[in-house]
Amino acid sequence: MIELKNVTKRFGNKTAVDSISFEVKKGEIIGFLGPNAAGKTTTMRIITGFFAPTEGEVTVAGIDIMKEPLRAREKTGYMPENVPMYKDLTVYDYLDFIAGIKGVANGEKSAGIAKVMAETGLDNVQKTIISKLSKGYKQRVGLAQAIINDPEVLVLDEPTVGLDPKQIREIRDLIKGMRGKRTIILSTHILPEVAMTCDRVIVINEGKIIAQDEVKNLTGRSDPGIYVEVEAPKERFLTEIKKIKGIAAVKEEAKTGEGVYSYSMESEDGSDIRRELVSRIVKNDWTLFEMKRRQVSLEDVFLKLVTKEEL
């Protein structure tokens, strides 16, 4: 549905996007991840036709955006960061304008506006001037303007930035509700958001794609290890633990109380050593305070990918 081939964008000598290629299939929701100034917004602006790529080719719904820009734009809905809008208009007038400029036929306009207002929950504010709306509502208007012509592709730049947790959840639910119906690219640096809403992640740093995979593959790559907090004499505990079959490393983390220590440990092949661990603790009459299998968060993966020192 969206395809980028060796897309480069330079501003003077500065290369903002450096020869990136990727493809988004119909109905997919893609998370576009990267630190600030990594090239996320530039890439999105290229897909939406705001910037022309210096080199490379972009097609949206099979249409080359440089050769037939207006046709490609008809297929795309865009919500830029901070959702710029004509704040002196009422919600209805604004959406009426957008429907007009996006070429929604006059006869279908009012029905179309009513539909997106219902979908984004704007019915009760349609006569309100946009500048008087709360941030959450403005975000909904931003989403409404993006989908008013029922585009196949949706590009959302930081759709939840600056919202309170309740509003974030509402916007996320709106996005999730479109799964399968629209092809969506959304950028964010809130990582749990990607894990919750996206099918696939593209990580970009310094204008280059450094990883792209499904969320579960990214987080499931390495064995996360086990964390325990136990009341036991340290030396005896460590000797006992090292007897467990398949254990690879044990590390003392912290002293969390009188005679209580926390440890992290990893097994050799990712096998589950918890059963064995508990039985040894019980056998020695030690007290287990806490034990959990660590989840590799997307955050760990992300930091590992974008932090140069670790590469």
Next chain:
Amino acid sequence: MASKFFALYKKELKIFFSLPIAYVLLAVFTALSGYFFSSIADYYAAVSLRSMNQYNRAMMDLNVVEGIFRPYFQNIVVMLILLLPIITMRVFAEEKREGTSELLFTYPVSDLSIVAAKFVSTLTIYAAMLVSALSSFIILRFSIPFDVGPVISGFFGLLLLGAAFLMMGVFISSTTESQIAAAAVSFGALLLLMLLPWAGQSAGPFWAKVLGNLSIVTHFDSFAKGVLDTSDITYCLTFTAIFFFLTLRVLESKQWRG
């Protein structure tokens, strides 16, 4: 295409008339143009009365076109130089400052429609101002008979001249994010256009002719006298077309710059 142009045009006017500046502008223009008209007409009445008494109709060449219309139209032009940049300053500068240009330029609408809609909307606001100015002539027509031809040519000239001023202002607005800067530069440029003939006079006869012909205000004078000259019409239309084209180029270059 046409419906997209109309959507943009409607939006421009809706926003403009939601701002207090719209009403301030119209009120100031109506009040000042009315004042100019009545004071010029009063003066003309006094002069013609005196000439009739003293020289016994010796000054037959004194007429309303030379006595009222021409000085009035010239006054209006000076007001336009001050007021039209206020209409045009926001058209693109505000879109850029507010970030709405990012959305505007990603909608399936051509740059041509965008520039045309912006320009025609400013022209509409200006036309509303001219209608208010026309009322003075209607009132005068009740008291003294005069030929409406010169009035029509005068207003036609004002419309053409204003269109040129507005298009230049739209162009200047497209090059900046700051409305104040757009207004100041437009004002300065218009003032310079008006002052060109004066600058020419001190630079010798050749330059006087060149600069005089370049000045848009010189071309307006024949309209003010009630004459419709093709060269003046062509000049105004060319001036407008050049800035229309330049604005299109500015929008086009946006895709390539940061």
